[in-house]
Amino acid sequence: MVLQKRLDYGFHDYQVPTMPRATRSARKRSICKKGTESSQMRAFDLLATVADKLLHGTEGPTTNTIDTSTEKDRYTVVDKELNVDSLCKVEPSQGFVAELVLSGHDNKCDSKDCFPQHNEHVEHSLPLASEVTNFDKNNNEMGNLASEVRVGSPSSKESDNCELDGKNEVIVKYELHKTEEVLTRTQDRGDDSCKREDPIIWDQKACVLGNSVSCGKMTHNKQIVQNSYFATQNNVKVVDRDDDENSSGCTHPVSSIKSFRTVPSSRDRRIKKVSASKSWKVVPRYRDESLSKTDGVWKSMSCCKSSHDSCRPQKSQMNIPFKKRKFFDCSSSVSNSDGGINSEGVSDSNGKVAKTDSSGRSCSVSGHGHHKSFQSKDSHVKIRIKSFRVPELFIEIAETATVGSLKRTVMEAVTAILGGGLRVGVLLQGKKVRDDNKTLFQTGISHDNQLDSLGFALEPNPSRTPLVLCQEDSPCILPCDAPEPLTRYSPDVSADHPSSSNVLPEPHGNSLGNFIESDHDSAPSPTDTSNHKSTVDSKALVTVPAMTAEAISVVPMHRKSKRSEVAQRRIRRPFSVAEVEALVQAVEKLGTGRWRDVKLRAFDNAKHRTYVDLKDKWKTLVHTARISPRQRRGEPVPQELLDRVLTAHAYWSKQQAKYQLKRQPERFVL
DNA sequence: ATTAGGG
DNA sequence: CCCTAAT
Numbered sequence: 001m002v003l004q005k006r007l008d009y010g011f012h013d014y015q016v017p018t019m020p021r022a023t024r025s026a027r028k029r030s031i032c033k034k035g036t037e038s039s040q041m042r043a044f045d046l047l048a049t050v051a052d053k054l055l056h057g058t059e060g061p062t063t064n065t066i067d068t069s070t071e072k073d074r075y076t077v078v079d080k081e082l083n084v085d086s087l088c089k090v091e092p093s094q095g096f097v098a099e100l101v102l103s104g105h106d107n108k109c110d111s112k113d114c115f116p117q118h119n120e121h122v123e124h125s126l127p128l129a130s131e132v133t134n135f136d137k138n139n140n141e142m143g144n145l146a147s148e149v150r151v152g153s154p155s156s157k158e159s160d161n162c163e164l165d166g167k168n169e170v171i172v173k174y175e176l177h178k179t180e181e182v183l184t185r186t187q188d189r190g191d192d193s194c195k196r197e198d199p200i201i202w203d204q205k206a207c208v209l210g211n212s213v214s215c216g217k218m219t220h221n222k223q224i225v226q227n228s229y230f231a232t233q234n235n236v237k238v239v240d241r242d243d244d245e246n247s248s249g250c251t252h253p254v255s256s257i258k259s260f261r262t263v264p265s266s267r268d269r270r271i272k273k274v275s276a277s278k279s280w281k282v283v284p285r286y287r288d289e290s291l292s293k294t295d296g297v298w299k300s301m302s303c304c305k306s307s308h309d310s311c312r313p314q315k316s317q318m319n320i321p322f323k324k325r326k327f328f329d330c331s332s333s334v335s336n337s338d339g340g341i342n343s344e345g346v347s348d349s350n351g352k353v354a355k356t357d358s359s360g361r362s363c364s365v366s367g368h369g370h371h372k373s374f375q376s377k378d379s380h381v382k383i384r385i386k387s388f389r390v391p392e393l394f395i396e397i398a399e400t401a402t403v404g405s406l407k408r409t410v411m412e413a414v415t416a417i418l419g420g421g422l423r424v425g426v427l428l429q430g431k432k433v434r435d436d437n438k439t440l441f442q443t444g445i446s447h448d449n450q451l452d453s454l455g456f457a458l459e460p461n462p463s464r465t466p467l468v469l470c471q472e473d474s475p476c477i478l479p480c481d482a483p484e485p486l487t488r489y490s491p492d493v494s495a496d497h498p499s500s501s502n503v504l505p506e507p508h509g510n511s512l513g514n515f516i517e518s519d520h521d522s523a524p525s526p527t528d529t530s531n532h533k534s535t536v537d538s539k540a541l542v543t544v545p546a547m548t549a550e551a552i553s554v555v556p557m558h559r560k561s562k563r564s565e566v567a568q569r570r571i572r573r574p575f576s577v578a579e580v581e582a583l584v585q586a587v588e589k590l591g592t593g594r595w596r597d598v599k600l601r602a603f604d605n606a607k608h609r610t611y612v613d614l615k616d617k618w619k620t621l622v623h624t625a626r627i628s629p630r631q632r633r634g635e636p637v638p639q640e641l642l643d644r645v646l647t648a649h650a651y652w653s654k655q656q657a658k659y660q661l662k663r664q665p666e667r668f669v670l
Numbered sequence: 671a672t673t674a675g676g677g
Numbered sequence: 678c679c680c681t682a683a684t
Binding site: 103572573 | 678
């Protein structure tokens with residue numbers, strides 16, 4: 001057939017190259033495939049939205065903030081699980097819960113009611129996380145609230161003497177941070193001080209940073225929390241997720257959000273694939289440690305460790321009665337136990353939000369009480385997640401790497417995690433919302449309802465990996481799969497040596513398409529690495545940005561299990577003019593329909609360009625050539641090339657048509 | 671493994 | 678770019 005076809009196209013003389021064929025490895029991404037897709041949508045839309053926000057909000061700032069200097073070679077972000085003291089039952093499992101904070105009102109909450117009874121745990125948020133800014137900016141109302149939180153870092157408001165259930169006395173200091181600051185803070189000193197090279201350390205000691213926060217067992221301690229973090233204990237929603245997986249998360253095994261690009265209207269977002277990556281394992285910590293970032297500093301707190309150490313992965317539910325929780329909600333935040341990520345703040349479109357329930361109640365938030373009037377008409381639910389924490393992430397990078405590369409590396413790692421290594425869970429009133437088919441409204445997640453009790457959790461995709469629980473002391477490390485480092489460069493090699501610093505691949509000789517970049521430029525596509533799973537299973541936790549020439553290696557820390565690769569969407573690599581030129585030239589010669597040959601002829605060295613990519617590029621080139629110049633985006637392609645595209649396309653289309661006509665009769669005959 | 675198309 | 682169906 002093939003040959004026949006080629007002949008038809010007119011390439012009688014065509015010779016099959018001896019070179020290796022470029023193949024696009026099949027990805028095994030979807031462990032859970034089809035069935036799940038459609039079903040997961042609704043609630044998932046929300047999740048997707050969140051994810052998008054997360055990514056967007058994060059990117060810039062996040063990367064920028066990282067400061068290598070403090071770190072040695074390794075940068076570790078560790079996530080601790082949070083626990084509520086008394087409630088401590090909650091075990092952190094692998095999931096991460098987002099903490100939602102209701103925006104704003106808190107300031108006002110003087111009333112004791114507003115505060116959580118229990119200690120709060122402070123969470124340590126990943127720098128990344130970030131706050132989703134922009135969101136709600138438009139709302140004035142929100143704006144106020146939001147601004148309180150974020151803007152004006154310097155300003156801090158304090159509410160003192162709030163007592164929580166009498167147990168704890170909490171002094172809350174609100175500090176407003178600008179988003180940036182928050183992000184920025186990432187590593188700074190705050191971290192340093194608490195930096196855990198050794199997670200363990202953290203547990204025990206409470207780090208006190210900044211002025212105010214001290215961590216420790218919180219139970220009856222007086223704590224000062226800055227920022228919105230205070231809220232919480234009550235709200236803590238424990239996630240049962242862990243083991244639940246069966247029931248819960250697993251429901252849909254999966255999911256990775258297909259694309260993070262968000263559409264403005266988040267609602268339509270769909271999540272498509274399920275990724276199987278289970279790989280991302282978070283290390284469960286049995287300790288309750290939590291870090292909080294308060295002023296930019298991260299603090300860790302440990303709570304009730306002993307009791308909790310029990311390591312029950314399970315479901316710990318909230319001990320707190322619902323009512324109380326609500327109560328507490330005023331304060332606004334919901335925290336989660338595990339801590340994967342915190343998000344703060346959920347608000348509905350009106351700034352009012354969060355308080356809904358509570359509003360009526362105790363929170364004396366000024367004026368915000370319940371103004372239904374504010375509610376959005378469109379019935380859209382707006383959610384603001386201030387920050388997400390990312391699970392433990394280890395990155396190893398050469399000292400010689402630039403800060404910029406580190407930033408990118410971290411960004412990539414985070415993106416990878418978010419994109420495929422984690423799945424998002426939705427918690428409502430402490431319970432996991434498992435039915436993805438329900439609409440938000442049906443679930444109760446509506447603008448005027450319960451936003452305060454809404455939580456998001458980042459959970460590792462269910463992997464088969466056994467969960468390893470950490471022992472107390474060794475909490476750390478662990479369980480994770482051992483994702484292998486992805487290095488795009490030499491995936492295979494690197495796989496074996498996780499720590500190996502990678503390196504640039506040496507440029508190979510070019511073949512025809514020399515101009516085309518060879519792989520090394522290319523970012524590691526998960527695909528590439530994963531393909532060779534034979535070597536090891538690497539999870540692509542991290543991808544290294546292509547542009548960096550520097551050798552970077554990111555290594556996920558835990559490397560034990562082997563297994564699956566994370567299916568991740570390949571990074572986008574726009575075609576350069578040179579590539580377009582090569583493509584056009586090849587197509588002119590070979591015609592359309594012979595993408596493998598085009599690949600071999602012109603892109604043999606560009607491993608990241610598959611024949612499918614070339615075919616797609618041609619498709620887009622044809623489209624581009626047909627639209628007006630002003631509608632074109634990206635790096636402008638010389639008109640001359642576009643003209644050639646049209647010419648070649650027309651020519652080959654005609655050829656193909658001829659071929660078809662010619663064949664038709666034959667078929668009938670047959 | 672490739673190709674062709676839709677998304 | 679991804680995904681699928683059809684080759």
